[in-house]
Structures are given as structure tokens and as C-alpha cells.
Amino acid sequence: MFITGATGTGKSQLARALFRSAPAPRTVIDPADSDLTRVPGARTFHDPRKIPDAPTTRFVPRDPFDYDAYDALYQGLFRSFPRYVWVDEAGFVLPVNKVTKAARIYLVQGRKRELGHLALHTRPREVDPNLIAQAQHIACFDLPNPDDRDRIASLAGIPPREFDRILGALPEYGFVWWSQRARTLHVCPPIKL
Numbered sequence: 001m002f003i004t005g006a007t008g009t010g011k012s013q014l015a016r017a018l019f020r021s022a023p024a025p026r027t028v029i030d031p032a033d034s035d036l037t038r039v040p041g042a043r044t045f046h047d048p049r050k051i052p053d054a055p056t057t058r059f060v061p062r063d064p065f066d067y068d069a070y071d072a073l074y075q076g077l078f079r080s081f082p083r084y085v086w087v088d089e090a091g092f093v094l095p096v097n098k099v100t101k102a103a104r105i106y107l108v109q110g111r112k113r114e115l116g117h118l119a120l121h122t123r124p125r126e127v128d129p130n131l132i133a134q135a136q137h138i139a140c141f142d143l144p145n146p147d148d149r150d151r152i153a154s155l156a157g158i159p160p161r162e163f164d165r166i167l168g169a170l171p172e173y174g175f176v177w178w179s180q181r182a183r184t185l186h187v188c189p190p191i192k193l
Helices: 011-021 067-079 101-113 129-133 146-156 160-168
Strands: 002-004 026-029 043-045 056-059 083-087 115-121 137-140 175-179 184-188
Touching: 002 011, 011 083, 011 115, 026 067, 067 101, 101 115, 101 129, 129 146, 137 146, 146 160, 160 175, 160 184
Parallel strands: 002 115, 002 137, 026 056, 026 083, 043 056, 083 115
Antiparallel strands: 137 175, 175 184
16 A cells, blocks of 8 residues: 655645554564554664564664564564554655565565555655555545656556646645556545544
């Protein structure tokens, strides 16, 4: 799943609710060490080669641009299935043209191993296109930049004019939910912050 929207629109609230409803084991990857990813009971760790044996874990890298650390982490996550992963600030972890080999394997082959993946970022143009194109579901909050709206529409196969029209009519904290398999776009009620 991919969640996008401008800062302050509710995407982190939705991600947190979806993550907390997923069965353990589950892991948050947060390169920014945000308060929003501090899930109660989660064990925070910094060494990607030592994933704690806990129902909920939270990886905060020492360097948010250490792609070797993300590669090592995704290798470990891929071996420890089933698992659910939430990547906050996906533009740091899964950027355009810099996705590590292990992360790509997790994204492409993870479903066969019952590995769930939820990623969110403010700018769809900053994340690897496969992250969006392979997402079974996309939740999109207000996206003021037309390039970002076009990116989502083209990668998901949503008619661009329809997507612009619907996004333009969203209430504050409202969002649309795209189901890739059903090829349907639903307008969802606002997230309560």
C-alpha cells in the first residue's frame, strides 16, 4: 500500500491506524525518528542486522541516507515472514533510482511470503515508481502539486482528469482510496485528528 498527501493532511494518522491493526510481527522504518511512528510497545533499534525478537519493532537508522543499512534491514525482514512493514518518509528509504536490491526483492516477492508493506511520502515523484505501480491500494490525501497527481494517476492507471476533479473536491483530511485489483476509486470521509 502507498499513502501520499501534503504535510498535515492525515496520511500518518491513517498509516498508524492501519499498522496498529496489522497482526504481529510488524516493523516501522522511520528515517526521521518522528513521534508519529512511536507505536506503544514497540522496541526501537538502530542496528539493521539485529532485528529484536518483539511483536512490534521500530528501526531508526543512525544515518537516514545509509542505503547499506536499509539493504541489510530488508534482507532480515524478508527472511522473517510473515511480517508487516510501515515505511515512513519513503523518499528517504525507497527513493527514485536508488532502491536497494533487498528492498526490491521484498517489494516484488513479498506477497508470496505474506509480507505486507505500507509506505508513505509527501511527494510521489520522490519514491521509486515500482512502489506505487505495485501497490494493491493507494490512499491519496490533498496533493497540491499537479506533477504529483499526474504521477499517481499514470502509475496506478487512474484517468488523470477524474483524479484531479475528485481530489479537488475533497474536504479537509478527506482522501481517496484506489483499489488496484478492482480498479475502483472511492472517496473516504475525513480522518479525525
